[in-house]
Amino acid sequence: MHPLIKNVEYAVRGALPIRAEALSAELKAGKKLNFDKVVFCNIGNPQQLNQKPITFFRQVSSLCENPELLAPENRELLSKLYPADAIARAEVLLKNIGSIGAYSHSKGIPFIRENVAKFIESRDGYSANPEHIFLTQGASSGVQTMIQILTQNTSVGIMIPIPQYPLYSATISLVDAAPIPYYLNEEENWGLSTEDLKKSIEEGRKAGKDVRALVIINPGNPTGQCLSEQNIREIIDFCHKERLLLLADEVYQTNIYMPKERPFHSFKKVLLSMGEKYKDQELVSFHSTSKGMIGECGRRGGYFECVNIDEGVLEQLYKISSISLCPNVSGQIMVDLMTNPPVEGDASYAKYKSEIDGIFQSLQRRAIKLASCFNSLEGITCNAAEGAMYLFPRITIPQKAVEAAKEAKMAPDAFYSMAMLDATGVCVVPGSGFGQEAGTWHFRSTFLPEENLFDGFCSKIEDFHKDFLNKYRD
């Protein structure tokens, strides 16, 4: 077996979730545990925790699945089950797709790429070229392709934030490139400074690495910060000076919980606003149907847009995409719906808006509630979530627990998280899975449990934390 395969670590689905699955199976088999349900907070998977899908989106996709419903003889019945705009949208999609059971263009259905381009144009105020947009199976597969293409040999370095989403470290490890870490500053709500970036790239180059790209996750995962426009400009300027390709993971672009103080700025918009000097700055931006208020994770829909990328590279990207034939067509349809939702005047607009707003406001409330729960606990501090779906609290772990962890051959934060799982059924991911400053300990938890269960969820964590401290108090 390839040694790189063994080296790869992927904590979001690592030891903790595997144990959580096993516990879940034990409960199903009737075993009595300290809890009656495992709560999977290890992964941003809203519909697993009963978030309702957007009605209009599912209506359209179900009609695309079964075009026979659109036959004239079914129309009368159909109109009792489906709003007119869902029917009309399905017809437009099917006309442009043909059958959803056929392989599509390897870059994705041209009509949908055109809609994505319009969405980007209206978001940013700058034109977008459908030929520079690639539909993908979730954002992950696009990230994997880009990192693979960038890695010419083992001396290639790719800058990643610490803490980071382990897709990046895992993929970099898989292709045998070198991660060049730069640290987010917890004291400044996980902000980053260009001094830190400079220090990081210098260290990478001193170590003989050919640093080629910088990964930025905005809003942050696992950290939840939203970058200011000024900060984004500085990052772009840094990449431009250092000739780095910018890989902007912007999958949480609508999970923005302080829209006045911390609105979302796309890297593309900021880059294009910076004028002529930056016109050769390369940027790839990733988006997904899995996050936002949509949460259609199982769909595996997404896209990336290439900005200022050489035509020769685009051709190679097309060729590599072709080997996997095409992204799944229902995921592509969901990308169309995400970027082209009902608008004012459409029959489904009011319902769509109330569903989106309802999910958004609830996420906002839960983010605040969970942060305040964590901050009320002895030895825990937690930054507010400006965006995304996670909190990344810092925990002070008593020396006795550190020793117990050592005996159990676990990192202290993994030990703490495992104890939480066993006591409460709540599955979080230890900070060591994302990277953290040496000597600090964290865990990542989503704030996705259902709102009507949220107080119970918080108090279970509180009780566990108190018991844990009492057990291991120095």
Next chain:
Amino acid sequence: MHPLIKNVEYAVRGALPIRAEALSAELKAGKKLNFDKVVFCNIGNPQQLNQKPITFFRQVSSLCENPELLAPENRELLSKLYPADAIARAEVLLKNIGSIGAYSHSKGIPFIRENVAKFIESRDGYSANPEHIFLTQGASSGVQTMIQILTQNTSVGIMIPIPQYPLYSATISLVDAAPIPYYLNEEENWGLSTEDLKKSIEEGRKAGKDVRALVIINPGNPTGQCLSEQNIREIIDFCHKERLLLLADEVYQTNIYMPKERPFHSFKKVLLSMGEKYKDQELVSFHSTSKGMIGECGRRGGYFECVNIDEGVLEQLYKISSISLCPNVSGQIMVDLMTNPPVEGDASYAKYKSEIDGIFQSLQRRAIKLASCFNSLEGITCNAAEGAMYLFPRITIPQKAVEAAKEAKMAPDAFYSMAMLDATGVCVVPGSGFGQEAGTWHFRSTFLPEENLFDGFCSKIEDFHKDFLNKYRD
């Protein structure tokens, strides 16, 4: 950019199809060409050529997309649009899946893996373990993962048939392993002998390659042969002696056009029938929802089953699958439907059976018709398709055309295929994209054009071929 990326070749979506797309766009824009439609015979994509999807499958998947239809208040209307067994199946699936918008288990939904295991058991008469089954995004992604895992360094060799499906050569090239070709014998209807395998592995080893696996495609692509049970035994014995992992691409297992003379035997069934001596022979078998009579290519559904694979390797496969989170859930649902279709007594059985039989018989007729069209042409010989969706005729190209090809900087078979595309709108793939014995020329064409247009399709090819020969006759 990684140099391996540039080296990769993928002809099924190469220069010919790119030109075919361009011609198709010109036609749409109103340009007059020698034909009024491009016919994509370069890829096994039945629904692109208007093959109808299986009604029951689409009914179930549309209900899974829109579970609101299943609410009590909709039941009466629903029963007028959907048969009872489709409704019942959707309910069972949703109960076991939860929301199709959630990430599933990274190996695929356990309930569906159990159904796949039952399907394999009833096909082969030997038990199958759901834990050894991985659902994938089409067969391709499974193949890519297995080849990646096998390749420890650049000295690793993987045996592949020539001609082969270019997924194999492209993936091997991408991970920098070495393809070790073994030749199929055109004179014996693309059969293979263990002598040829022995010769091939010896040559690979002489060249310093650590040969680790053998890829077999049965029924063959692009060649369409079905292996006899005796031949499969010999191949297994060869792999056992040489300690090779067997990668069996069995995606065409139901595209069997001479079921009496050449039935399908799965490698697993034959392996397990060979007894104790072979109990450590490693085998991975791939299947897909894209082929057969289903043709749900855009769905990206598939699975692979691991037989006699070490637990440690299975764990690594699970970890690597986790990085991409999960295969898309609608693809997984299609795998469930493929392996667990309506049975006698179900409301939808009669319709299901008549659809499957209709597609099958039509494919059988078209395979015969196209082969006889090719064989009637001067300088063309073509083996019958025992299976799969393709013919791979051999063409004698006149010296004058070979010279013209040289001037155009094309391989002679690519030159011929390009001329066919320009004259008729029919897009095939030159044999050079699959590999062929030196000095021979071929092309691959699907026999998927609609049956009511098939005579016209054949006569267009006939006319073109005559004109081509007249133009370049030596």
